[in-house]
Amino acid sequence: MDYFLHILVMISIYSVLAVSLDLLVGRTGLLSLCHAVFYGIGAYTAALLAGHCGAPFLVGVAAGMVVAGTASLLVSIPSLRLRGDYFVIATFGFQMIFFSVLNNWMLLTRGPLGIAGIPQPDVFGWNVNSNLEFAVLAATFAVFAYVVVGLIVTSPFGRVLHAIREDEVFARACGKNTPRFKVVVFAVSSALPAMAGALYAHYITYVSPTSFTVAESILVLSMVIVGGAGSLRGALVGAVVLVSLPEALRFLGLPMAAAANLRQVLYGALLVVMMIFRPRGLVGKYAFGQ
Amino acid sequence: MSQFACNILLSGSLVGFVAVTFSLYYRLNGFFHLGHGAFVTVGAYAAYVTSLSSLRHPAVAIAVSFFVAGGIALVLEACVFLPLRRRAASELNLFVASLGILVVMESAISLCCGADTKVLSRGWWTEPMIMGEARISYIQVAAIAGNLLLLMLVAMLMYLAPFGRSYRAVCADHHLARSIGIAVTRLRLAVAAGAAGFAGVGGALWAYDQDLTPALGFRAILLGAVAAVIGGKSPVGAFVAAMIIAAMQHVLALAWAVKWQDMSVFILLLVFLLLRPQGYLGRHLRAATG
Numbered sequence: 090m091d092y093f094l095h096i097l098v099m100i101s102i103y104s105v106l107a108v109s110l111d112l113l114v115g116r117t118g119l120l121s122l123c124h125a126v127f128y129g130i131g132a133y134t135a136a137l138l139a140g141h142c143g144a145p146f147l148v149g150v151a152a153g154m155v156v157a158g159t160a161s162l163l164v165s166i167p168s169l170r171l172r173g174d175y176f177v178i179a180t181f182g183f184q185m186i187f188f189s190v191l192n193n194w195m196l197l198t199r200g201p202l203g204i205a206g207i208p209q210p211d212v213f214g215w216n217v218n219s220n221l222e223f224a225v226l227a228a229t230f231a232v233f234a235y236v237v238v239g240l241i242v243t244s245p246f247g248r249v250l251h252a253i254r255e256d257e258v259f260a261r262a263c264g265k266n267t268p269r270f271k272v273v274v275f276a277v278s279s280a281l282p283a284m285a286g287a288l289y290a291h292y293i294t295y296v297s298p299t300s301f302t303v304a305e306s307i308l309v310l311s312m313v314i315v316g317g318a319g320s321l322r323g324a325l326v327g328a329v330v331l332v333s334l335p336e337a338l339r340f341l342g343l344p345m346a347a348a349a350n351l352r353q354v355l356y357g358a359l360l361v362v363m364m365i366f367r368p369r370g371l372v373g374k375y376a377f378g379q
Numbered sequence: 380m381s382q383f384a385c386n387i388l389l390s391g392s393l394v395g396f397v398a399v400t401f402s403l404y405y406r407l408n409g410f411f412h413l414g415h416g417a418f419v420t421v422g423a424y425a426a427y428v429t430s431l432s433s434l435r436h437p438a439v440a441i442a443v444s445f446f447v448a449g450g451i452a453l454v455l456e457a458c459v460f461l462p463l464r465r466r467a468a469s470e471l472n473l474f475v476a477s478l479g480i481l482v483v484m485e486s487a488i489s490l491c492c493g494a495d496t497k498v499l500s501r502g503w504w505t506e507p508m509i510m511g512e513a514r515i516s517y518i519q520v521a522a523i524a525g526n527l528l529l530l531m532l533v534a535m536l537m538y539l540a541p542f543g544r545s546y547r548a549v550c551a552d553h554h555l556a557r558s559i560g561i562a563v564t565r566l567r568l569a570v571a572a573g574a575a576g577f578a579g580v581g582g583a584l585w586a587y588d589q590d591l592t593p594a595l596g597f598r599a600i601l602l603g604a605v606a607a608v609i610g611g612k613s614p615v616g617a618f619v620a621a622m623i624i625a626a627m628q629h630v631l632a633l634a635w636a637v638k639w640q641d642m643s644v645f646i647l648l649l650v651f652l653l654l655r656p657q658g659y660l661g662r663h664l665r666a667a668t669g
Contacts, residue, residue: 120471167653174411174474178608179652182645185601189642307478314475350490357482364476365462 094220098292100332101227102285105234107312107324109281112238114310115318115375116247117274118254120177123164123184124309127157127279129191129301131286136204136296137197146210146217150287157283158276165275169268184303191298203297210291223292230288234281239321241277250274254319254375304353311356314363317373326372331356383629385513391625392526393588396581397603398610398617399529400574406550406612407570410470414455414480415578416600418448420488422579423586423595427492430500437504437518441583448579449572455480456571461564481597489593497591505587522584526618529577533614546570601641605648611658620658 106128113119134156135149144152168179191198198204210217210226217226241247249270252260261267290296308331316327335352343351369376401415422444429440459476468476504521507514537543548556549563557563585595603617606624610616627647628640651658 120474167649171652171656174470175652175656177471177474178411178604179649182648182652185645186642186649189639189645193638193642304482307482310475346494347490350486350494353486354483354490357479357484357486360479361459361476361483364468364472364479365459365466368468368472 091220094224096333096336097224098220098227100329101224101231102289102292103309103312103328103332104231104325105285106282106309107316107328108231108234108238108321109278109285110309111313111318111321111324112241112250112274112278112281114313115320115323115373116242116250116254117271119271119275120310121180121278122177122303122306122310123180123187124282125301125303125305126164126184126187127161128282128286128289128305128309129187129296129298130157130160131283132290132296132301133191133198133204133286134283135287136207136290139207139291140204146212146287146291149291150284153283153287154280157286158280161276161279162272164279165272169271181303184306188298188302191301198298201298203295204290205295207290207294207296209294210288217291227288227292230284234284235321235325237277237281241274242321246270246273308356311360313370314368315359315370317370317375319375320370320373323370323373327370330371331359381511382513383633385510385515387622387626387629388523389515389519389588390628391622392523393581393585394599394602394606394625395526395618395621396522396529396584397578397599398606398621399526399533399614400578400581401600401603402607402610402612402614402617403533404570404574405607406614407546407567408460408473410473410477411604412477413474413600413604414477414484415575416596416603417481417484418452418575418578418596419582419585419599420485420593420596421451422448422576422582423591424488424492424497424593425579426583426586427497427499427591435500435502437502437521437583437587440499441580444579444583445576448582449576451484452575453568453572456568460571461567481600485593485596492593494593497586499587499591516588518584518587522588525580525584530614530618537614542566542569602644605644608648608656609651609658613658616658 106124110121110124113121131150131153134153135146138144138149138152139146164180164183168176171179192200194200212226215222217223242250249260249265249267252263252265253267253270257267286301289300312327312331313324314327315330316325317323335348335355338348338351341348363370397415397419401412404412404415425444425447426437426440429435429443430437434440459480460473463473463476504518505516507516508520537546545556545561545566548559548561549566553563582595582599585599602624603621606620607617609620609623610618624644624647627643631640631643
């Protein structure tokens with residue numbers, strides 16, 4: 090039972106990541122390969138605050154969201170001039186710089202050793218320590234992210250994002266300040282994964298740079314593409330499929346290393362197959378990149 | 380020649396193989412083919428497997444690398460990228476598919492050969508010889524000379540052979556090139572196979588010089604892609620940029636710390652993307668900037 094609850098927690102965490110990335114990739118047409126940066130910022134901020142200052146869980150979550158939202162300006166403002174694969178490569182560069190900082194700034198992050206002993210969360214007196222309680226908390230976070238992104242995409246603000254995705258020049262010609270919209274959506278899309286990161290840190294009780302590599306960013310992107318970009322349901326389906334499907338490999342009795350590699354093969358193959366046969370994903374409406 | 384200059388030349392040449400071949404492919408196809416890094420790994424492992432057999436001479440291993448990497452690239456170009464182009468896939472679709480290829484191939488190699496570090500066979504080719512104040516092995520001389528030969532070959536093909544005219548015509552406008560009778564598909568296949576083949580040779584030389592892991596191609600393509608962006612899509616520009624990157628890394632390691640080498644490369648990439656996305660040799664790109 091605990092195993093299934095763990096899968097549920099991970100699905101909820103990745104749902105937050107996928108739904109927030111969809112806001113960028115599916116709704117605005119900005120393909121970002123640095124989502125793990127903001128996930129990592131949330132995790133490390135919460136871990137450092139809890140470890141050094143004894144800050145309560147929700148303070149760590151809020152601080153992580155603020156730091157990630159602010160850090161997103163470092164990516165979004167300079168990258169506004171870039172389009173297409175140049176934008177992707179720029180976000181890729183930020184991802185690599187972030188990993189290098191996490192791995193080498195020993196005084197703050199303890200480098201490859203990571204930060205251990207992060208306390209389990211306490212939410213207004215509710216001490217979350219069993220997997221069932223974590224599953225409830227993680228599902229609450231996922232619902233929150235879903236509702237926030239849902240409200241954004243159905244608002245007039247969301248319609249401008251659609252316009253930017255379809256034809257940015259036309260949106261600008263209609264008087265929309267597209268750079269401002271992009272910066273705001275990037276900040277929102279960065280704050281939500283920080284929330285998931287804080288939850289992850291308190292759930293696993295340990296964070297290290299290897300959890301926030303470019304592979305993690307690629308995994309979240311795969312979820313959005315496999316499920317269907319531009320669709321909230323698609324992001325959820327992608328998270329469910331890509332978290333639960335590889336778990337089936339456990340039942341094949343493969344060694345851990347082989348199962349991990351096979352999982353990566355599966356993710357990569359899904360990306361290629363989806364691009365060739367179904368760029369709109371399993372349940373999406375928007376044909377990615379078209 | 381001092382050891383310092385020799386090290387820069389060697390590092391620059393190893394990156395140069397990837398940078399020159401990556402930019403050759405990129406200029407023709409217009410997207411960042413990250414899967415190109417996988418051919419570096421394939422080449423390196425092909426050399427490793429050959430070196431374990433009775434045919435352990437480096438020349439044989441390097442030739443095998445060329446044909447294995449080139450052959451796999453040819454199959455992938457025909458089975459993945461040509462069908463995608465037939466469906467009018469965008470550059471982002473092609474980019475995501477190439478990302479999938481990189482993930483699949485590196486994980487498959489890790490699955491088949493293990494993730495542990497491999498060392499290629501030692502022999503007279505790894506023995507150092509004295510050149511002025513520097514000690515350099517025969518295989519390192521081969522890497523430097525091979526990179527220069529590759530550059531000369533590319534220059535000759537570009538400017539002295541009919542192939543170069545066709546290549547430049549397709550780069551400029553592939554619809555127009557097709558309408559005047561240029562076999563665009565055949566040209567794309569030839570460039571994919573040739574670029575991957577030489578990337579495989581680079582991978583083999585890299586593996587002879589340093590240790591070999593499945594992540595080799597990922598690191599190689601990151602540095603190669605940065606050099607290609609800085610060099611402005613031109614193979615000559617990419618070669619010079621590879622040397623600049625190598626010089627920067629070695630100077631930084633000498634003056635400060637090795638651990639920030641990678642970060643400095645990505646900061647350089649971001650500086651170029653933001654200030655001069657067309658590279659130092661390129662012309663203004665409307666598609667890259669807003």
